[in-house]
Amino acid sequence: MTTEATGRPYKDPLSGATGATGTAEEESLFGPGTQFSALFDDPRWALAMIRATVLEAAHPQIGAALVDNSTFVAHPWRRLRNTFLSMRRMLGDDPAVRAREAARLNRLHARMSGSDSRGRAYDAMDRAARAWVVATLFESAVTMCRLSGQPLDRDTMERMYAEYRGFLAALDGDAAELPEDLNGFWRYFDRVVENELEDTEAARVILYRLFDHLPAPALFDGAPTLWAAGRAVAGPLLGAITVASLPEPYRRRAGLPEMPGAPSLMQGAYLAAGLARFLPAGWINAESIIEVLSLSPGGDDPRARTVTALRARVKRASALLRLLAPLSGDTDRGPEPAASAGTEEGRRSAEEFFRQVLDQTGDGHLDWPDLAAMARELATRLDLDEPGETRLYDAFAAWWRELQAALDTDGDGRVAADEYAAAVPSLAGPALIRVAETLFDATDKDGNGTIDADEYRALFRTAFHRDLTSTHATYGRSAFVGDFLSFMSGRRTNTAYDPLLADA
Numbered sequence: 001m002t003t004e005a006t007g008r009p010y011k012d013p014l015s016g017a018t019g020a021t022g023t024a025e026e027e028s029l030f031g032p033g034t035q036f037s038a039l040f041d042d043p044r045w046a047l048a049m050i051r052a053t054v055l056e057a058a059h060p061q062i063g064a065a066l067v068d069n070s071t072f073v074a075h076p077w078r079r080l081r082n083t084f085l086s087m088r089r090m091l092g093d094d095p096a097v098r099a100r101e102a103a104r105l106n107r108l109h110a111r112m113s114g115s116d117s118r119g120r121a122y123d124a125m126d127r128a129a130r131a132w133v134v135a136t137l138f139e140s141a142v143t144m145c146r147l148s149g150q151p152l153d154r155d156t157m158e159r160m161y162a163e164y165r166g167f168l169a170a171l172d173g174d175a176a177e178l179p180e181d182l183n184g185f186w187r188y189f190d191r192v193v194e195n196e197l198e199d200t201e202a203a204r205v206i207l208y209r210l211f212d213h214l215p216a217p218a219l220f221d222g223a224p225t226l227w228a229a230g231r232a233v234a235g236p237l238l239g240a241i242t243v244a245s246l247p248e249p250y251r252r253r254a255g256l257p258e259m260p261g262a263p264s265l266m267q268g269a270y271l272a273a274g275l276a277r278f279l280p281a282g283w284i285n286a287e288s289i290i291e292v293l294s295l296s297p298g299g300d301d302p303r304a305r306t307v308t309a310l311r312a313r314v315k316r317a318s319a320l321l322r323l324l325a326p327l328s329g330d331t332d333r334g335p336e337p338a339a340s341a342g343t344e345e346g347r348r349s350a351e352e353f354f355r356q357v358l359d360q361t362g363d364g365h366l367d368w369p370d371l372a373a374m375a376r377e378l379a380t381r382l383d384l385d386e387p388g389e390t391r392l393y394d395a396f397a398a399w400w401r402e403l404q405a406a407l408d409t410d411g412d413g414r415v416a417a418d419e420y421a422a423a424v425p426s427l428a429g430p431a432l433i434r435v436a437e438t439l440f441d442a443t444d445k446d447g448n449g450t451i452d453a454d455e456y457r458a459l460f461r462t463a464f465h466r467d468l469t470s471t472h473a474t475y476g477r478s479a480f481v482g483d484f485l486s487f488m489s490g491r492r493t494n495t496a497y498d499p500l501l502a503d504a
Contacts (some may be wrong), residue, residue: 029166031093035141035156036163040088041286044144044273049083050238051245052140054203058250059192061129063200064116069124069369071377073210074355074362077217082380084286090167102171107389108376117201131168131177132192138164139189147245147267148274158182193247199254207242207256211235241266350421357488357501358420366403367414371396374501382442392438398431436484440477451475 031037039045057063066072072079089101112124123129138161145152152160161182165175179185212235216227236259243251244262251258259265276284358366360373375396379389407415407423443451452474 035160048140048144052136055136057202058197063202064122066202147270365414395434436481
């Protein structure tokens with residue numbers, strides 16, 4: 001077996017064996033009973049993941065790739081969900097699932113390259129940078145245990161380090177970029193922190209802009225006052241806790257200010273999160289929590305009824321808060337435009353459509369990384385193989401060329417919100433039709449030219465996280481394409497497609 005992006009033999013890791021099955025030693029690095037499995041649902045991970053992400057973003061190569069390609073600013077909840085699911089697959093006990101996920105991640109990273117604001121080249125397939133991502137996850141896991149008063153003993157730490165090296169080996173073909181033993185790792189980690197990390201734009205965005213402007217998850221989307229009030233308190237606290245937990249040499253080099261009392265606040269936060277060890281097993285499930293946060297309350301998923309009930313209570317709490325302490329509302333969203341006469345219900349304004357659907361990276365412009373993010377999300381949700389994924393990316397690339405030719409009036413290689421709003425174009429060109437047809441072909445599993453009820457429900461459950469309880473007996477190509485185009489070009493809200501591209 002080889003990874004599709006690198007062509008290197010897939011090693012299931014840290015041994016010379018190749019193929020889809022592993023030895024007992026290899027299997028011990030993955031699945032139930034491992035240190036990763038024991039910590040996956042630990043609430044301390046919420047703090048540790050933020051810390052690890054800042055350390056990743058402080059690496060010049062990774063930071064530049066995040067700024068140019070990531071959706072973490074505009075769609076942080078979706079990005080969090082995808083990251084958790086990917087880690088679950090990569091560190092699970094099924095070697096075939098690991099190999100497939102590794103190939104998917106390698107294809108994704110192979111499409112990300114460019115240069116940063118200083119003209120330095122970056123490449124998401126750079127092996128040293130990928131090793132640093134894994135290193136930050138391991139080091140932050142060790143740090144979260146220490147800060148919460150439960151430091152890992154040497155044997156446990158070594159087993160955990162072997163698991164994370166196994167993660168890198170499954171992804172990269174080998175783990176050679178990380179030292180073989182713990183002593184070597186700590187020297188490596190200190191060297192990178194001292195000599196390579198920088199005060200990057202991506203790290204600053206995560207520490208300050210992300211917390212200050214974090215969009216509400218679907219559960220809180222109808223209560224902007226409550227969300228804004230909670231975020232106004234929690235955002236600065238999370239930022240201060242994260243800064244205080246970072247290695248001192250990096251804080252000093254980056255000039256990160258430390259809020260008075262932040263070390264004590266950080267210690268208290270980790271200790272409080274660590275108290276979850278006293279809860280009964282199974283009470284906290286990270287995957288379920290993330291799913292509920294991202295689930296659309298109006299959906300047909302059976303869990304949506306619970307979310308709808310919770311959202312109604314959240315709205316009542318928000319209304320009460322507005323009465324007690326009137327706020328200006330969720331300023332990130334801005335005032336909703338008044339509906340003009342004859343405006344159809346459920347129709348988005350051009351500005352709202354641009355912000356919620358087209359500008360996937362949240363930088364205020366539409367360019368290729370935004371459309372690549374759409375393709376990436378679709379390919380991930382549908383679990384497309386390499387040929388299907390390539391067809392989808394090619395269709396989105398053709399659509400970008402059409403949009404650029406029609407909307408980029410100043411020739412700067414991207415489309416500003418005002419350029420889009422002024423043109424009010426019809427986006428349903430031949431390339432977007434190709435996108436819809438690619439989705440149709442991925443759904444039409446038996447290749448008979450129609451989507452039956454089971455295939456249709458499978459599409460929306462897999463790709464859009466909704467259960468459609470009633471559909472037509474069959475769904476033809478033209479009807480499917482028409483529905484998709486009405487969403488993507490008509491700027492119409494659509495309860496089936498919104499969870500894919502519009503939800504945060």
